[in-house]
Amino acid sequence: MEESVQQFIEKMGILCEKDGMARSAGRIFGLLLASDRPYSLDEIADKLQVSKASVSTNARMLEQLGMIERVSSLGDRRDFYRVEADPWERILRVAQGRWRQMLHVLADAREALPPHMTAGKERLMHAERFHQLLIDETDGLVARWQTLRAGPGRAEDAA
Amino acid sequence: MEESVQQFIEKMGILCEKDGMARSAGRIFGLLLASDRPYSLDEIADKLQVSKASVSTNARMLEQLGMIERVSSLGDRRDFYRVEADPWERILRVAQGRWRQMLHVLADAREALPPHMTAGKERLMHAERFHQLLIDETDGLVARWQTLRAGPGRAEDAA
DNA sequence: CAGATCGTTCAGTATTGACTTAACAAACTG
DNA sequence: CAGTTTGTTAAGTCAATACTGAACGATCTG
Numbered sequence: 001m002e003e004s005v006q007q008f009i010e011k012m013g014i015l016c017e018k019d020g021m022a023r024s025a026g027r028i029f030g031l032l033l034a035s036d037r038p039y040s041l042d043e044i045a046d047k048l049q050v051s052k053a054s055v056s057t058n059a060r061m062l063e064q065l066g067m068i069e070r071v072s073s074l075g076d077r078r079d080f081y082r083v084e085a086d087p088w089e090r091i092l093r094v095a096q097g098r099w100r101q102m103l104h105v106l107a108d109a110r111e112a113l114p115p116h117m118t119a120g121k122e123r124l125m126h127a128e129r130f131h132q133l134l135i136d137e138t139d140g141l142v143a144r145w146q147t148l149r150a151g152p153g154r155a156e157d158a159a
Numbered sequence: 160m161e162e163s164v165q166q167f168i169e170k171m172g173i174l175c176e177k178d179g180m181a182r183s184a185g186r187i188f189g190l191l192l193a194s195d196r197p198y199s200l201d202e203i204a205d206k207l208q209v210s211k212a213s214v215s216t217n218a219r220m221l222e223q224l225g226m227i228e229r230v231s232s233l234g235d236r237r238d239f240y241r242v243e244a245d246p247w248e249r250i251l252r253v254a255q256g257r258w259r260q261m262l263h264v265l266a267d268a269r270e271a272l273p274p275h276m277t278a279g280k281e282r283l284m285h286a287e288r289f290h291q292l293l294i295d296e297t298d299g300l301v302a303r304w305q306t307l308r309a310g311p312g313r314a315e316d317a318a
Numbered sequence: 319c320a321g322a323t324c325g326t327t328c329a330g331t332a333t334t335g336a337c338t339t340a341a342c343a344a345a346c347t348g
Numbered sequence: 349c350a351g352t353t354t355g356t357t358a359a360g361t362c363a364a365t366a367c368t369g370a371a372c373g374a375t376c377t378g
Contacts, residue, residue, distance in 0.1 A: 005271075015257065113164070
């Protein structure tokens, strides 16, 4: 396999791991990102030099997250994987969901905190405000991405 | 210790772990978030029921990330920890840095990809566009957070 | 200076988590 | 139906990770 692609895959593994994903999942995603066509389970296992079982598990995890999808080819019983048409919006939505969780956790804690702990309450409210902002801003960001996605070079003003 | 606070700390540990941090670090951050005053190393170790060594390591990691800070009290040789005045902007900046890394990795891979792999190149360019958008939007987001941070209830139009 | 306190580091250990092999279930082929 | 092929699941193994206890250096106190 291409040396440069191999390096890229490894870097993707590291970066994805830093974001809380499994390293192997990051590698699979990287491989499919830089690929020219969908790959079968065995192909992925072969290219990444891991067992088929490992690929099966991690690929299904990525599928669950909406980052890759399974496609089938006529007259072929195998599953093929490729990255979703736009995995990035999905990533934003997943993050948005986590921020919502965080917001709830923060709010619950603040309400349960004894009244005299004003500093803690203040700090938690601060954190809530921040996460609420993130949640709100995500919608606009997704919208801007949708318009940018289609034609990045065109400077149309249509809202 | 308060039952509700303990639950909060545990949830923060889980959520932080999902974001790629160490679970213990998340717990420390949660404890300090909901606290009324800075805590010493021993206090943290006691409240979280872990060794002082563990707290020392994780607290220094959080300090390195700019999420908590070390403060000293006159006539006291101990270090005290508390969350930074605004850890959230810092978190945004760290994320922005990771997106920059990702952008570079993607660009390198695209350039190194053989010319005939048009689908892969296209997909990588797509990914680059997305991350460039994230990087750009972060600045505006930080700015909006700064204004919101001070007075959340006031509806001033000043740009 | 002797003793005490505090934070960090290091070696050892335990626990978690991931990968592999192998068995299994389902869908196809002759 | 016997035999393949393909994907998933489970048990066992191994490596990575995080925690602990102890030792150390530094700083303060009598």
